[in-house]
Amino acid sequence: MADGYIEWARQATDPREARRKPEALDDLVVLDVSYRHIGGLVCSSMLSEFGAEVIRIEPPGGDPARNFSPYGIKHKDTGLGYLVEARNKLHITLNLHVTEGREIFKQLARKADVVIETFPAGVMDQWGIGYRQLSRENPGLIYCAIYTYGQFGPKAACGKPDYDVVNQAISGIAWSTGEMVEDENNPQPWEVPTKIGSWFGWYVGGLWGAFGILTALRYRGQTGRGQLVDVSGAEGIMRFMDCYLTFYNMTGIDKERIGNLDANINPYTIVPVKDGYAMIAGFTDANFYALTECLQRQEWRNDPRFDAAIKRAKLASSKALKPLLEEETKKYTADELLEILLDYVRNKRGPGTPVTAKVATPAEVLQQENWWLRGVLEEVEDLNYGRLTLQAPVWKMTETPGRIKWVCRSVGQDNEYVYRKYLGYGPRKVRELKEKGVI
Amino acid sequence: MSDYFRWTAETFAMDKVFEKPEALKGIRILDMTNVILGPVVGDYLGEYGAEVFRVELPGRGDPTMRVVTPFGIFWKNACPGFFPQNRNKYFITIDVRKPEGVDLFKQLARRCDVVVENFVGGTMDEWGIGYRQLREVKPDIIMLSLNGFGQWGPFSIGRPSWDLAAQAASGNAAITGFPGRPPGKAGLYLGDYTGGLFGAIAVLAALHYRERTGKGQYIDYAQAEGLIRTMDWTWVYQALTGKERERAGNRDLSFCPSDIFRCKDGFVAIAAADDEEFRGLCLAMGRPDLIEDERFKTAEARLKEDHARELLQIIRDWAATRTREEIDALGELYRFASAPVMSFKDQNYDPHLRARGMVWEIDDPVYGRVVEVGPVVKMSETPGRLRWSAKPVGFDNEYVFIKMLGLRPSELKELEQKGVIGKWAPLLGSMPPDDWRGEGVIF
Numbered sequence: 001m002a003d004g005y006i007e008w009a010r011q012a013t014d015p016r017e018a019r020r021k022p023e024a025l026d027d028l029v030v031l032d033v034s035y036r037h038i039g040g041l042v043c044s045s046m047l048s049e050f051g052a053e054v055i056r057i058e059p060p061g062g063d064p065a066r067n068f069s070p071y072g073i074k075h076k077d078t079g080l081g082y083l084v085e086a087r088n089k090l091h092i093t094l095n096l097h098v099t100e101g102r103e104i105f106k107q108l109a110r111k112a113d114v115v116i117e118t119f120p121a122g123v124m125d126q127w128g129i130g131y132r133q134l135s136r137e138n139p140g141l142i143y144c145a146i147y148t149y150g151q152f153g154p155k156a157a158c159g160k161p162d163y164d165v166v167n168q169a170i171s172g173i174a175w176s177t178g179e180m181v182e183d184e185n186n187p188q189p190w191e192v193p194t195k196i197g198s199w200f201g202w203y204v205g206g207l208w209g210a211f212g213i214l215t216a217l218r219y220r221g222q223t224g225r226g227q228l229v230d231v232s233g234a235e236g237i238m239r240f241m242d243c244y245l246t247f248y249n250m251t252g253i254d255k256e257r258i259g260n261l262d263a264n265i266n267p268y269t270i271v272p273v274k275d276g277y278a279m280i281a282g283f284t285d286a287n288f289y290a291l292t293e294c295l296q297r298q299e300w301r302n303d304p305r306f307d308a309a310i311k312r313a314k315l316a317s318s319k320a321l322k323p324l325l326e327e328e329t330k331k332y333t334a335d336e337l338l339e340i341l342l343d344y345v346r347n348k349r350g351p352g353t354p355v356t357a358k359v360a361t362p363a364e365v366l367q368q369e370n371w372w373l374r375g376v377l378e379e380v381e382d383l384n385y386g387r388l389t390l391q392a393p394v395w396k397m398t399e400t401p402g403r404i405k406w407v408c409r410s411v412g413q414d415n416e417y418v419y420r421k422y423l424g425y426g427p428r429k430v431r432e433l434k435e436k437g438v439i
Numbered sequence: 440m441s442d443y444f445r446w447t448a449e450t451f452a453m454d455k456v457f458e459k460p461e462a463l464k465g466i467r468i469l470d471m472t473n474v475i476l477g478p479v480v481g482d483y484l485g486e487y488g489a490e491v492f493r494v495e496l497p498g499r500g501d502p503t504m505r506v507v508t509p510f511g512i513f514w515k516n517a518c519p520g521f522f523p524q525n526r527n528k529y530f531i532t533i534d535v536r537k538p539e540g541v542d543l544f545k546q547l548a549r550r551c552d553v554v555v556e557n558f559v560g561g562t563m564d565e566w567g568i569g570y571r572q573l574r575e576v577k578p579d580i581i582m583l584s585l586n587g588f589g590q591w592g593p594f595s596i597g598r599p600s601w602d603l604a605a606q607a608a609s610g611n612a613a614i615t616g617f618p619g620r621p622p623g624k625a626g627l628y629l630g631d632y633t634g635g636l637f638g639a640i641a642v643l644a645a646l647h648y649r650e651r652t653g654k655g656q657y658i659d660y661a662q663a664e665g666l667i668r669t670m671d672w673t674w675v676y677q678a679l680t681g682k683e684r685e686r687a688g689n690r691d692l693s694f695c696p697s698d699i700f701r702c703k704d705g706f707v708a709i710a711a712a713d714d715e716e717f718r719g720l721c722l723a724m725g726r727p728d729l730i731e732d733e734r735f736k737t738a739e740a741r742l743k744e745d746h747a748r749e750l751l752q753i754i755r756d757w758a759a760t761r762t763r764e765e766i767d768a769l770g771e772l773y774r775f776a777s778a779p780v781m782s783f784k785d786q787n788y789d790p791h792l793r794a795r796g797m798v799w800e801i802d803d804p805v806y807g808r809v810v811e812v813g814p815v816v817k818m819s820e821t822p823g824r825l826r827w828s829a830k831p832v833g834f835d836n837e838y839v840f841i842k843m844l845g846l847r848p849s850e851l852k853e854l855e856q857k858g859v860i861g862k863w864a865p866l867l868g869s870m871p872p873d874d875w876r877g878e879g880v881i882f
Contacts, residue, residue, distance in 0.1 A: 072739055072742045160776050196625060216462060243509070245787060261620065308507075356604075
């Protein structure tokens with residue numbers, strides 16, 4: 001390793017210095033009118049972490065997403081799912097069900113660079129505040145609509161709500177994940193297509209939304225023209241599904257769920273260890289050699305099922321190797337296993353680099369110093385919500401790192417400021433609108 | 440409202456895509472990557488017009504993804520697993536472990552806007568083409584490094600990583616799967632594709648900043664950290680309550696119902712969190728009595744553990760008597776969320792996904808008909824597009840080195856003799872199809 005590289009990298013991207021650096025997107029005004037949807041919030045979080053002024057527009061009673069929380073737990077007025085993705089955003093209320101509310105929204109959109117919404121396709125248009133109407137007065141507007149079925153196509157007008165689990169179902173991720181049925185005559189309740197535990201079907205839609213907005217931003221920078229950006233969380237994950245659609249067309253094989261085995265490589269799986277579970281990998285020939293050395297199972301290398309990477313990748317070989325592997329890994333704790341493999345790699349005891357990692361529980365993740373040093377997890381101090389542990393922006397950047405400035409605001413907390421700043425409304429006007437139920 | 444869908448159908452018509460401009464036209468990406476996490480960044484950006492130069496070693500090329508394919512099956516001498524990260528790219532080779540290779544790489548970097556790499560931390564620097572060296576030849580360069588655990592920090596030092604290590608270390612595997620069963624490995628390279636997207640977002644933000652200030656920058660992204668970011672309420676919940684987030688199968692612990700159910704001919708997802716949607720679901724099930732049932736009357740009541748279990752059982756029993764199609768249609772009629780658990784074959788024949796270009800057929804000069812997953816983000820003015828598929832090793836060497844760097848054919852030959860550049864070796868995954876007769880070569 002070249003001298004001082006690691007130290008240079010640490011200093012140049014130190015997350016503790018992030019707040020002292022400039023912000024990449026602090027020239028943008030974003031209206032996030034997403035409703036009952038974590039993906040819209042994730043989308044605007046990406047922009048707010050980079051400094052955009054994000055104005056969350058909730059209905060006067062608050063966004064129902066504020067209620068999305070495990071076991072219904074609330075912290076102050078807000079559920080935990082929302083608390084994670086309210087970062088750096090101003091919060092105002094506006095009733096889009098009344099004409100006056102829609103008029104006010106139009107005026108705000110005239111001042112905005114970006115609008116994010118998550119209603120079923122066509123709802124905003126029907127209200128007279130969709131892309132077609134808003135872009136007439138603000139041709140540079142970038143309007144991002146996130147919806148399972150998108151804005152066009154045979155199912156776009158179906159009107160169904162957008163949910164995480166539905167996005168995961170359509171995407172192929174549920175089909176491809178989960179345990180195989182051991183006994184066809186007696187399938188177990190867990191031997192079913194399985195979703196990723198988190199709201200992955202919402203998060204990925206939000207990430208693609210941010211990607212689309214920033215791509216559109218470059219075009220606007222060159223031409224002054226905005227556009228409609230149409231994103232589906234289901235399609236967002238569909239893009240992640242390795243080569244399986246392509247592979248189906250090449251071979252006629254519709255890849256199915258195969259539990260903790262891997263369709264492409266072997267071994268590359270999760271195995272039991274003395275103190276829980278660990279992932280273990282050694283699938284190239286060199287790495288398989290290394291793994292068999294580490295586990296003292298040199299004879300596997302000569303087994304005709306396992307003696308070449310391509311042979312090992314056959315499903316039957318994966319199934320055959322798994323119990324043999326488990327028998328060995330159960331002899332060690334996750335740390336012991338890691339120590340054996342690292343000793344092999346660091347002391348160059350032979351070719352190849354086998355890999356293992358403990359399947360960490362969330363509690364273990366929270367205890368590991370690495371993530372705190374790297375600024376991945378952060379205890380954020382907030383004027384209203386106190387100290388909360390949140391996942392921080394994911395990138396270390398030398399010039400414009402993301403950051404969390406505050407956690408959340410209560411419903412309508414920034415009404416006075418935002419309506420004064422953008423539309424010149426004084427306290428009297430705000431009170432009047434409040435009495436009329438508009439904000 | 441129907442007018443809206445007529446308008447969107449015209450605006451987003453797939454047959455007009457190539458008539459429209461591209462948002463990232465003029466952006467050049469030097470793609471010094473391997474496997475998936477790195478390569479997919481250039482693919483995502485290339486779909487929207489960036490010009491991407493994928494650098495491999497002469498001969499084998501990408502040592503992993505030109506070999507890694509489902510069940511070890513190759514197709515037309517190519518590795519199917521290599522395709523989804525490598526569309527629209529120019530394929531060149533440079534051995535940067537040789538001084539001439541470093542020089543060649545730097546010449547290209549000078550002509551590019553973004554460098555993407557995913558080697559073990561410090562490798563590029565060691566080769567003399569790290570950020571510190573490249574900014575000397577291109578001061579406003581944007582460089583993105585992606586790997587398992589980042590460029591610095593206790594977990595990053597000398598530790599190789601794969602996607603599954605990130606799934607394990609992040610806690611993602613621990614919260615995926617069923618209670619009482621082992622943690623769940625995702626049925627895809629989850630951290631790779633997600634990580635590439637995080638990386639692409641950072642590159643786009645950095646490009647905007649460069650547009651405003653003229654400054655480039657360096658970006659460090661770690662795969663496990665990206666997955667930690669996507670794990671919603673896990674961290675705040677743990678820290679506030681001191682309780683462990685357990686695996687919950689397909690159930691959502693934040694609202695009910697939301698689950699996957701077995702039906703007559705497969706599986707369906709159903710969700711109905713708010714009262715209006717729940718009402719629709721009850722009517723669809725022919726169970727109006729449940730609407731006023733005290734156990735299920737409010738979202739809060741439905742979330743109580745006993746009630747949730749009872750409700751999910753009622754839906755489970757009902758779904759078992761219906762088909763995927765019936766439940767899909769009932770969701771539309773009664774306005775609750777429902778969709779079949781789709782396989783890749785299902786997706787392939789789905790008229791909606793086809794109309795949206797998610798199932799995209801390329802007529803490729805080297806491979807013929809290739810069906811790929813299309814660009815995710817649909818853009819009214821600057822839609823994404825797929826031009827060509829992945830290519831054999833070193834396929835575009837002549838075109839790129841002559842057009843971009845003005846090299847003479849004799850210089851190319853010399854570099855080839857020294858092993859600095861070169862074409863494919865006769866290996867599965869690296870070489871063209873047997874019946875290939877030079878189609879698709881630019882120069």
